[in-house]
Amino acid sequence: MSKALLAVHDLTVRFGGLTALSGVTFAVEHGAVHGLIGPNGAGKTTAFNLISGMTSQTSGSVALAGAPLDGLPTYMRTARGLARTFQNIRMFRNMSALENVMAGAHLRTHERFRDILLRLPAFRAQETRAVARAREILDFVGLAHQAERPGGDLSYGEQRRLEIARALASEPKLLMLDEPAAGMNPSEKIDLIDLIGRLRARGLTLLLVEHDMHFVMKLCDRITVLNFGAKIAEGSPVDVRSDPTVIEAYLGSKSVRRPGAGA
């Protein structure tokens, strides 16, 4: 085994008679931006749910930094350094943007029960520090001016960035983004590409599911392609783009026979 940050091995899940994911194996290297792509229903979000612990696998394993995560509930995986966003945004809608990010920092905020009840200086110091830290993260994703607004009142693109901020607050080793550019306009997408570049510059490893091919090809070092729950290709963006099985999965078999389409 190489020293990959995330190692997914032979991951399989069946829902009744449907095999949503079958024997998928891939590894995400430290500091990489790894793309997970495939047509609709290929199993990308299912893979995310299995890795983050929201669904349990039928067989196979997931390991983070060499330690297996299998059977652990979501909150323990977060403690091990995993964080994610959701395809259909799951904001804490009534909480302000600042509170959302502070809720994301749950595991990084240490307050003793007695200090909370009596509002002792130790508690106040923790809260002050947590507020400052959350503001820093909001500023990093460009939402400093929206800190006091309820998360549910932000625009779609802003909610996507707030979800990233909330995930960052848990100080993850691996950040998983499920269709971060979905529903964004071109200028929001440019901002997002910039944000992901800055995340990477901080040394964060990213795994992302995305439909926008331009976006994926531009950002990812390595891409895993799923179709019908199985891995059909893996490699650099250039390799994947010219892979005949990938083109067939996306466009149908006729296009493969077009002159010049092959590798």
Next chain:
Amino acid sequence: MTHALDNFLFTYQSLIYALGINSLLALSMYVVLAIGQLSLGQAAFMGLGAYASALLTAKFAIPFPLALIAAAAVPALLAFVIGAPTLRLSGVYLAIATIGVGEVLRIFYLNWDYAGGALGLNGIPEEAGFVWIFGVLAVALAGFAAIARSRIGRAMEAIRADEAAAGVMGVNLPVYKLAALVVSAAVAGVAGAFNAHVSSFIGPNEYGFDAAVTILSFALLGGIGSPFGPVLGALVLTALPEVLRPLHDYRLVINGLIIVCVVIFLPGGLLPWRLSRIGAPR
């Protein structure tokens, strides 16, 4: 001046006690609702606190403060035992399980001759007064407000907003849900002990399903954005039947109507204001 106050207190004593006790019950409901769970066992927890403390003071002459501790501990223990398996389930399962617990307890008191059976328990010393009830209410209210404005309060609201997402943020869901139920049972138990020790008599039918729904209506009427909402709801719903005394027979009808109206016209309750979850100046 003092004399006038004494007169007022004497005339409305039982109403004033009920205001405090129902406010505590509303707070016990708030703790569970604040994490998005629904318990219909608050009346049962209250009854358990009432019986546990009343047996200790009436039969064994145990000092009231000690009986009060038992009134918190016994329902908390029961909540712990039933919570561990039921909280793993989601949605209405906790509500159904707690209704079941309430009925089991009611029938148990009914047939337990030592505790008076169907006749109820008599001769409970009237030791819980104004200071006890409103002192504990003030402490509980301040405690819940402090908890709301902390890491714990943020996690609780996150669970209510989106349980799965809160789990992904690192919130230990089983511990939070169990703790909320246990604390809620303890508070309801203390309210039960006060109820027993201001009236000198308790009966098995005081803590049934009707009472559970009334307690739920306190919290829903008041709103659960802060611990103050449920207390306001309890005060309004407790005072209302006295204000509308001519309609006394229709009290439950009005209760129901008010809940329906609040759900339709004031989905956030009478006090929809939401307490900030941050315990430091921003």
